[in-house]
Amino acid sequence: MAVTLADVAARAGVSSATVSRVLSGNYPVADATRNRVLRAVDELEYVVNGPASALAAASSDLLGILVNDIADPFFGIIASAVQGELEGRAYGGPVPQKLAVVCNTGGSPERELTYLTLLQRQRAAAVVLTGGAVEDPEHSAALATRLRRLAAGGTRIVLCGRPPLEDAATAREARRGTSKRTASSAPVRSQGAAGAVLTVAFDNRGGAHALTTHLLTLGHRHIGYVAGPAERTTTRHRLEGHRAALEAHGGLDADRAERLTVHGGGYDRSSGYEGTRELLRRAPETTAVLAANDTVALGVCAALREMGLRVPQDVSVAGFDDLPFSADASPALTTVRLPLHEAGARAGQLALGTLPPPQDGMAAMGHELVVRASTAPPRAGG
Amino acid sequence: MAVTLADVAARAGVSSATVSRVLSGNYPVADATRNRVLRAVDELEYVVNGPASALAAASSDLLGILVNDIADPFFGIIASAVQGELEGRAYGGPVPQKLAVVCNTGGSPERELTYLTLLQRQRAAAVVLTGGAVEDPEHSAALATRLRRLAAGGTRIVLCGRPPLEDAATAREARRGTSKRTASSAPVRSQGAAGAVLTVAFDNRGGAHALTTHLLTLGHRHIGYVAGPAERTTTRHRLEGHRAALEAHGGLDADRAERLTVHGGGYDRSSGYEGTRELLRRAPETTAVLAANDTVALGVCAALREMGLRVPQDVSVAGFDDLPFSADASPALTTVRLPLHEAGARAGQLALGTLPPPQDGMAAMGHELVVRASTAPPRAGG
């Protein structure tokens, strides 16, 4: 039924090997022959059989991207940037040659594992994992093992916006108060060597630090934090940055910090809404709220508005990420801009191998404090 | 190197055919044998070779989604919904079994064609095309032909948020003033039959009609339209709805309507910004602006604000789509809600064949006028 290489070969009067060589372009073919083949391809409207080609060549031109939620612009922007790198790498033209498989994991480690298997089944050339990892000893260990094995097997693995594998292991131990390492738990090296798991990291600590410092400088002393889910690395890192800033600015009252921190169930608007109600119930003296991210900040603002509090006159609000809508929100959000597009592009290049991997296997991205209308000095000076 | 079916078979003491049957589950296998095979699979950590399986079975478990821009929540939401349908269809569990290949076409018909070829090469089981089509006779004819051929070849094709193939042809003729059809240009039937191109359509005309009527009812008489690119069906349909409403409400001055319509280069914020400046230059009497969509509306508001005009006191603004951020914009946008998630889910079901195709091959989705703070009566009564 379908046109095959042999059909093209017959029409061009050559062998199928020659046709294959013309199409893959990695073997010298005389110009006259090439033209004949190309014409036959055109005339027959031949389309390569990808699976057959992948089987024979033991590699496919599929690249997987794992995201928490593709409907969230945070991930949409990263995915889009990764995709952008899949183009123009063609032998002979600025045409996309690889296909991106986008997988919604909803942030669940099980789903990540499942999709990893599916991607492995497809013999994907590379996999980019985005979004903070869940700090679940069981799953993250399983995930790390799988990733390392895949990487060792030749699949390029890039973590984008999640901590390097080692860090996760280290963190886990740190949380358990076990700083010494047994031989068996010594993390496998994930350095820049071939087959390594590469990382493109955001500076969540630094960003939260900058934001908190900004609020402190404005004069705020009662800064609430409507954080993301407690088990996510991103949440932890941002909280760490926040607390480090508090500490640097005249000591940190751990109990108070604890009371002023509310963990949401997710990174969505309603988490911000619910979280804010809880926060203000616990600590009505709050004059500023740091949100887990911009989307959450929208929910924070909505809740405050509903409670009759004005932003920023009564309460300042800050987001994180600087998504496109943040500048147009009401009021425009003070936030930290993460170079999402750049990070995605970098991850894509690393995944394709068009960018040499960094020395230590990790590329750190910067951040930028963006001050807009949602933050202002507290009303009564604190 | 990699574990193959034969390895599993050897370990389980059966033939590779049996292993294949156990894994595909579409052939009776004795329980004892099945368990032995399953154990071997586990022990060897066997992962099916997708390409090999696709080659032999002449079908893959890949589904393509063509979007203009995955970073745009409009498409992100649809893509996410389509993906949601790919799960839980498994023989034996609620596990994703199909993979979604998301392709950014940037709205370019050439890129659509390119990606279609890539997807065809992968032997994708289905392809969902989203976003308005470009009304370019050359490309859209080529695209229609390709789609019909693919559909006839067994690939399920679903158009989501773009007009059915026939409509495009009809529209093209209508625009050329050719209402009679020659035999050769008679559109192939795209009805509910097997191999047909299915459609999930939004009611762009109806939505724009409702929005315009809303503004007219408020008392506006100088309603500008910052539309999308002129060559897109979505733009045309929304404009048609707009003008129909004007007409229904006391006649339409064609010249004036023309003057009050500005076409942006895209559906992004800056198109709204630029378009508004142009519009107000042409027609300073404007008291209300309809935007191509919510993102454009954000740009419209920004431009107005910059010109010292308040929304909605001086100028009312309305968007389209009701994306998540619209309710939190400044001011909250009056808009038309399109059931993006539902449409995506429907498209996904149609693509998977889990939903019987509608009679005429087309499922029409509704819309809902959402009145928020960005529209109000004009200051001086019109």
Place this chain on the structure above:
DNA sequence: CGCGGCGCAGTAAGCGCTTTCTACACTCAC
């Protein structure tokens, strides 16, 4: 004039799976 080398192109052996066809017990019904 002969031969190594080179540039192209053909031959054919798989890649790992699915699936048809075949084979081998068994179980029943007569």
Place this chain on the structure above:
DNA sequence: GTGAGTGTAGAAAGCGCTTACTGCGCCGCG
């Protein structure tokens, strides 16, 4: 007791491509 029927599993033929390996002219050099 035999033959048909049934349930289960194996053998083997591809699926359409890639890629050694082989082969054939032809050039240039000795």
